[in-house]
Amino acid sequence: MGALPSLAQQGRDREASTALEEALNELEADPVGEAPGRFGFDAAELALHQAEADLALGRNEQARSRAEVSAAACTIGTPGWAAATLALALAEASTQPSDAAQRGLDVLDRVPPSRLRSTARARLGRLDVLLAARPADHVADLRERLRVLPPPVDTHGVAST
Template sequence: MVARTSGRCDIALVHAERGARLAPASLARAQLHAWALLPVLARLQRADEADQALRTALTELEADPSGTAPGRFGFDEPELALHQAEAHLALGRHQQARVRAEVSAASCPDGTGGWTAATLVLAQAEAVDSPQDAAQRALHVLDRIPAARLRSTARTRLNKLARVLPDGPGAELTERLRTLPTAIDHHGHAI
């Protein structure tokens, strides 16, 4: 995750492939395929391999003996749908991203980190065809989630969205982000 986030996709791919190879069957393998392998392959525009990683994740999740109950520690179906949505988004599949983000958001309690992530990925998917809706969705997140509870990943998604929205629909979002208080860590330091 660190390598992928810092833009070192080749290194992230090596780690993801190794982890997927070594992971035991079921939940751990599903998670590694969806959380590590799928996003880096999508970012590298390796669509066929990304689709295969997704198929493996789905197969392994279905085979998991602990069931598919939401909220299982570490990985569940709403999180898988979120990873699918982000991969589709990276591959330019905006309609598929929208559908999977909607599933993820609907499966998460309002106001949670999962709901926030899925809602912002949904807004990113809408930005191409419905920029006004995308901006309103992002503003709703800012209205709903206190700045102190807004995760750094949510801030990243909001800033990315603001950069792609046209000036009209994105103006209020850009201004709200400009005036958003600085994020702080659990020690009270700015991050």
């Protein structure tokens, strides 16, 4: 399932569709994730991977819909919620920059910098780039919050640059 966004980014639509079909079959056959060899992804994670694949393929409306499903299935403030919320923001950036920026700020308000995963930081960086030329409410606030965001801390408590 994790290959879906990568396949989509490479423009390998047919293989991405096959990976999605396999994941849907696995999820349907074992919704709890207890089958041997199954990695245990759930419906929220599947929707997130679908949203990321849709983003890579330029299908922002589908990405938005799937990211909303994923975010709604997650507990607010968790890494999964942050990932889904930022995928939703990325899908909205071109048409609703103010909403996208507000979602980025919401993640920064609810997830302490020390708990912000590298993948969330990468999504925030992509969001910043997408919003850079968009004058809208909250965009300047988000850019400032990202500018002063402390660097990530490794497992030894050392900040990286």
